[in-house]
Amino acid sequence: MFSEIKEAFEQGKPVIITDQKREFEADLVFPSEIMKKEIINFMIAEGKGVLCTVADEKELLNKGFFKMPGNGLDKHSTNFFVPIDYKLSDTGVTAIERCNTIKFLSEGHGPSMFSYPGHVALLGSKPFQERQGHTEASVELVKLLGYKKFATIIEILNKDGDSHDFDFAVDMSNKYGLPMVSIDEIYKEYIKNTKLVYKAAEAKLPTEFGEFKIIGFYNNIDEKEHFALTYGDLHDKPIPVRIHSECVTGDAFSSLKCDCGSQLKNAMKYISENGKGIIIYLRQEGRGIGITNKIKAYSLQDKGLDTVDANEVIGLPADNRDYAVASQILEELGVTDIELLSNNKDKENQLVNYGINVVNRKNIFGNVNEHNHNYLKTKFERFGHDLKNIL
Numbered sequence: 001m002f003s004e005i006k007e008a009f010e011q012g013k014p015v016i017i018t019d020q021k022r023e024f025e026a027d028l029v030f031p032s033e034i035m036k037k038e039i040i041n042f043m044i045a046e047g048k049g050v051l052c053t054v055a056d057e058k059e060l061l062n063k064g065f066f067k068m069p070g071n072g073l074d075k076h077s078t079n080f081f082v083p084i085d086y087k088l089s090d091t092g093v094t095a096i097e098r099c100n101t102i103k104f105l106s107e108g109h110g111p112s113m114f115s116y117p118g119h120v121a122l123l124g125s126k127p128f129q130e131r132q133g134h135t136e137a138s139v140e141l142v143k144l145l146g147y148k149k150f151a152t153i154i155e156i157l158n159k160d161g162d163s164h165d166f167d168f169a170v171d172m173s174n175k176y177g178l179p180m181v182s183i184d185e186i187y188k189e190y191i192k193n194t195k196l197v198y199k200a201a202e203a204k205l206p207t208e209f210g211e212f213k214i215i216g217f218y219n220n221i222d223e224k225e226h227f228a229l230t231y232g233d234l235h236d237k238p239i240p241v242r243i244h245s246e247c248v249t250g251d252a253f254s255s256l257k258c259d260c261g262s263q264l265k266n267a268m269k270y271i272s273e274n275g276k277g278i279i280i281y282l283r284q285e286g287r288g289i290g291i292t293n294k295i296k297a298y299s300l301q302d303k304g305l306d307t308v309d310a311n312e313v314i315g316l317p318a319d320n321r322d323y324a325v326a327s328q329i330l331e332e333l334g335v336t337d338i339e340l341l342s343n344n345k346d347k348e349n350q351l352v353n354y355g356i357n358v359v360n361r362k363n364i365f366g367n368v369n370e371h372n373h374n375y376l377k378t379k380f381e382r383f384g385h386d387l388k389n390i391l
């Protein structure tokens with residue numbers, strides 16, 4: 001898909017970046033460094049939103065560009081700088097003048113080359129893992145494809161002048177042969193190509209199942225302290241790997257409402273019996289909603305809701321987990337080929353999408369009891385977990 005986008009850029013066609021999660025809006029996007037007058041004209045005519053040129057926020061601030069007053073207070077607000085024209089422009093509004101302004105900026109010129117306020121809106125992009133808007137997606141996309149980190153974007157309005165019309169964007173894509181890509185897809189590719197996790201500390205950890213090593217990591221993806229336990233030599237291929245999401249009730253307090261505690265122990269046992277392996281402990285409690293929300297969900301389950309509906313009734317996704325950190329932990333440990341110890345196909349799919357070679361997925365079960373039987377049945381029926389053999 002990314003090679004198709006590069007081809008479109010080379011032919012002077014913008015791409016459409018969609019956002020299925022945050023705002024449902026669609027923007028036309030083109031690399032600033034190869035901008036042409038005709039492309040600007042097309043983007044203004046067909047997009048109809050506000051034409052903005054995007055650059056890295058830090059770089060803009062370092063060079064001395066001016067932020068709009070009051071801007072940047074809310075992390076989700078549009079990060080406008082004072083709009084610009086290149087210095088020698090006449091009015092600054094024509095397609096050729098806006099094109100020149102955009103190209104000048106992408107050549108690295110500072111504020112002295114521009115006049116203010118001008119006719120090209122200027123946006124500062126944040127680090128992608130901090131904010132996943134069209135602003136960030138546009139510059140990361142062009143960077144991934146080998147262009148300088150400057151992009152030009154415009155929001156698509158439909159024939160009535162309304163935004164958030166996904167079908168209209170699809171029609172435009174078909175009419176002009178413009179590739180479509182979602183912010184999510186660009187983010188996945190970015191994570192695959194950007195190192196964001198580093199080993200921070202390492203020590204011995206003797207356990208009931210033998211001597212493991214425990215390794216802590218810094219990461220620039222979220223604020224959490226993820227860690228891993230490793231056992232034996234990790235040079236073999238594939239290495240057994242258990243990626244376990246935190247379940248403090250099951251893992252530490254012997255809860256019988258789920259299978260997490262016994263599943264974790266069985267994984268440690270399997271790894272020590274095989275003489276090698278890794279447990280990655282991800283701090284995404286309650287399938288990513290946190291312990292307090294999990295308790296809220298439990299109280300709805302006490303009233304008869306299943307584990308999926310309970311999350312949804314409190315307004316949260318049934319499963320909010322992401323395995324980007326796990327895939328980079330594996331990379332940091334030098335492991336690419338794994339035997340995934342899991343019954344969860346989404347875990348496997350996400351890891352594969354993040355570039356991990358899952359040679360095979362091996363089921364690993366916890367204990368079934370009268371308290372967790374329905375919970376496991378729901379996971380089988382509604383999430384498609386591979387649990388048929390134990391129910």
Ligand SMILES: Nc1nc2c(ncn2[C@@H]2O[C@H](COP(=O)(O)OP(=O)(O)OP(=O)(O)O)[C@@H](O)[C@H]2O)c(=O)[nH]1
Binds near residue numbers: 243260284287297343
């Ligand atoms: N929201 C919510 N989370 C739960 C509930 N029961 C368990 N969990 C969480 O579910 C997650 C289970 O994680 P894992 O065992 O790594 O993953 P899995 O989806 O069971 O897949 P496997 O790899 O087959 O074990 C943990 O984060 C638990 O805290 C529940 O009823 N509601």
Ligand SMILES: [Mg+2]
Binds near residue numbers: 023025133134135
């Ligand atoms: Mg937006």
Ligand SMILES: [Mg+2]
Binds near residue numbers: 259260263
């Ligand atoms: Mg589990």
Ligand SMILES: [Zn+2]
Binds near residue numbers: 247251261
């Ligand atoms: Zn659990």
